[in-house]
Amino acid sequence: xxxxxxxxxxxxxxxxxHVTLRCSPISGHKSVSWYQQVLGQGPQFxxxxxxxxxxxxxxxxxxFSARQFxxxxxxxxxxxxLLGDSALYLCASSxxxxxxxxxxxxGTRLLVL
Amino acid sequence: xxxxxxPTEMTATEGAIVQINCTYQTSGFNxxxxxxxxxxxxxxFLSYNVLDGLEEKGRFSSFLSRSKGYSYLLLKELQMxxxxxxxxxxxxxxxxxxxxxxxxxxxxxVSS
Numbered sequence: 001x002x003x004x005x006x007x008x009x010x011x012x013x014x015x016x017x018h019v020t021l022r023c024s025p026i027s028g029h030k031s032v033s034w035y036q037q038v039l040g041q042g043p044q045f046x047x048x049x050x051x052x053x054x055x056x057x058x059x060x061x062x063x064f065s066a067r068q069f070x071x072x073x074x075x076x077x078x079x080x081x082l083l084g085d086s087a088l089y090l091c092a093s094s095x096x097x098x099x100x101x102x103x104x105x106x107g108t109r110l111l112v113l
Numbered sequence: 114x115x116x117x118x119x120p121t122e123m124t125a126t127e128g129a130i131v132q133i134n135c136t137y138q139t140s141g142f143n144x145x146x147x148x149x150x151x152x153x154x155x156x157x158f159l160s161y162n163v164l165d166g167l168e169e170k171g172r173f174s175s176f177l178s179r180s181k182g183y184s185y186l187l188l189k190e191l192q193m194x195x196x197x198x199x200x201x202x203x204x205x206x207x208x209x210x211x212x213x214x215x216x217x218x219x220x221x222x223v224s225s
Contacts, residue, residue, distance in 0.1 A: 033212065042117075042200050042215030043156070056212045090155060101146070102213060104155040 002027065004093050004105030012111045013081050021076045021108045025093030031055075032074040033102060034066055035090040043090055049074055050097035086112045115139045117216035119201050124222045125191050133186045133219045135201035146213060147175050147186045148200040156200055159186070188221075196223045 005024045013019055025032050031050040035043035045058035049068035068074045072093075078085055088109050092102035116138045125131040137145070144163040148156035162168055162177035162184060174187040188195055198218040205214050 035213075035215075040217070042202070042217050043213075045212040045214065048212055058212065101158050101161060103158060104148075106155045 004091055004103055006089075006091050006105040006108050008108060009106065010109045010111075012113065014113050015081055015083060017081050017112075018077065018079050019081060019110060021078075021089050021091075021110075022073065023076070023091030023093075023105060024073045025091075026103060029093040029095055029103075030072050031094045031097045031100075032068055032072065033092045033094070034074070034076045035092065035104075036060075037088040037090055037107070039087075046076070048097070055097050081112045083112050086110060115203075115205060115214050117201055117203060117214060119199075119216040119219045121217070122220045122222070124224065127191055127193060127223060127225050129191050130187065130189050131191060131221065133188075133199050133201075133221070135184045135186070135216060137182050137184070137201070137203050137216075139203050139205045139214060141205045142179060143204040145175075145177055145184050146202040146204070147173075147184075148202060150198045150200055150218065152197075159199075191223050193223050193225065196221060 007022045033048040034046040037043040046060050047066045048056040052068045063079045066076045088107045090107045091105045094100040094102045119135045146161050147159040149159050150156040160175035167176045172189045177184045198220050200218045201216040202213040
């Protein structure tokens with residue numbers, strides 16, 4: 001069975017641009033969470049979606065937005081990119097929105113110049 | 114506030130045993146996870162504790178004491194491939210859904 005997939009794997013953008021990152025969860029999983037991991041730090045929670053509804057939001061500015069589609073895949077959008085947005089963006093999926101393990105995808109490495 | 118502390122770096126030799134500690138202070142608690150992350154890769158799930166005690170899974174074991182806000186990951190019979198970052202994460206029940214709060218990770222270097 002395929003695990004969590006993310007695209008693209010790498011991305012280079014310039015300040016002020018917009019980026020869309022994509023995630024497909026493990027088959028049968030209905031919840032997707034997004035995390036940002038800056039070099040040398042642990043992942044930081046950005047959003048969680050379950051059944052196409054936002055269930056949680058971390059301490060990130062409104063430039064960050066996300067959505068989940070009927071097939072449970074998800075997009076993370078970041079507007080007006082800043083240099084500090086350079087990071088590894090991880091998507092994790094879980095069965096539901098409760099007490100289950102989250103499984104991570106390979107991530108998208110974003111570099112903002 | 115939320116705070117998860119773990120040592121920044123640890124070193125050990127092949128075949129040895131190492132214990133990575135994690136202390137946490139969160140507004141709520143609904144389980145503690147350990148993940149392994151090799152450089153440039155995604156975190157992979159190692160263990161989950163929600164009740165006090167020891168969970169054993171092969172060479173890896175994880176312990177939890179909720180009253181002390183403390184957990185450790187025990188790695189036995191260390192191998193070179195165990196060189197990685199080990200992330201402690203708490204699911205905070207005050208967060209909607211299943212958001213995980215991560216520590217900064219402990220970089221373990223295993224030498225021969």
